[in-house]
Amino acid sequence: MSARWKADDLVLTRSQNENRYKRNFLKQAVCEFRFPTLMELGEQRPPASFVKSLRKSYPHLELNNEVTLGLGAGNAGSSNIHIFRSAKFNWNVTLKQNALTIETNSYTGFNNLRERVMQVVEAAEKVIDSDFFTRIGLRYINVVSSGDDDVTDWINPLLVSPLMSSSFTGINDFGGKMQLMAEDGGCLLQHGIQFSNVAASTPKPDYVVDIDTYRTEVSLNDVGAAIDIMHRQAFDIFDWAIAEKARVFLSSDHKSS
Numbered sequence: 001m002s003a004r005w006k007a008d009d010l011v012l013t014r015s016q017n018e019n020r021y022k023r024n025f026l027k028q029a030v031c032e033f034r035f036p037t038l039m040e041l042g043e044q045r046p047p048a049s050f051v052k053s054l055r056k057s058y059p060h061l062e063l064n065n066e067v068t069l070g071l072g073a074g075n076a077g078s079s080n081i082h083i084f085r086s087a088k089f090n091w092n093v094t095l096k097q098n099a100l101t102i103e104t105n106s107y108t109g110f111n112n113l114r115e116r117v118m119q120v121v122e123a124a125e126k127v128i129d130s131d132f133f134t135r136i137g138l139r140y141i142n143v144v145s146s147g148d149d150d151v152t153d154w155i156n157p158l159l160v161s162p163l164m165s166s167s168f169t170g171i172n173d174f175g176g177k178m179q180l181m182a183e184d185g186g187c188l189l190q191h192g193i194q195f196s197n198v199a200a201s202t203p204k205p206d207y208v209v210d211i212d213t214y215r216t217e218v219s220l221n222d223v224g225a226a227i228d229i230m231h232r233q234a235f236d237i238f239d240w241a242i243a244e245k246a247r248v249f250l251s252s253d254h255k256s257s
Helices: 048-054 110-125 157-164 220-241 244-251
Strands: 026-034 060-068 077-085 091-095 099-104 132-144 175-182 185-195 205-219
Touching: 026 110, 048 110, 091 110, 099 110, 110 220, 132 220, 185 220, 205 220
Parallel strands: none
Antiparallel strands: 026 099, 026 132, 060 077, 077 091, 091 099, 132 205, 175 185, 185 205
């Protein structure tokens, strides 16, 4: 029996377009794993086994320092953050005392993301001294650019109805947030206009659709199942948030556009 979470049922809409789209609006994809704090992961040298496991996929290693502030004098501290970057610097893995993050600005599809995530999780199993993650988060930041069309034509009218009305002019900021929660996880949809070319005489906005799904207390054996359902849930939210013009664009081949 596959793993199940109560948060799996927070989104009732089900998209039929999961295998339809040939392109995407994604600017950044991030997957974060939190685990019980292990102080030695904040030392200057990262775990040797972790470095060896990722060396071929992430050959560039950087060291940063994170400062933490607490209440009262003498409660400040610092720890090292280990950053592993791919050869083209478009994939990053970050290891901290209590978290592991995989992110990319070159998302080509879920299968590739999942493969990389599972590779990093396998490497982390040897060093985090835990058989579960306290929290897993999967975030997709989409920026919908509509070309010559009004961006409101590419977004679900339920999200942009004030922009489509004739009640307001000169709008230079607009957005909203919807939080869905269960005891073992949730989803967050943040959305709004974004002006990418403010220097233009009549700047046109893009539209940000930022979706963050998460699950708590996930065993190492259930990571794959959690990632799968979180991705599906995020996609269902995304496909609900856009309109048919955006779907047509996403479905078209790059060469024919």
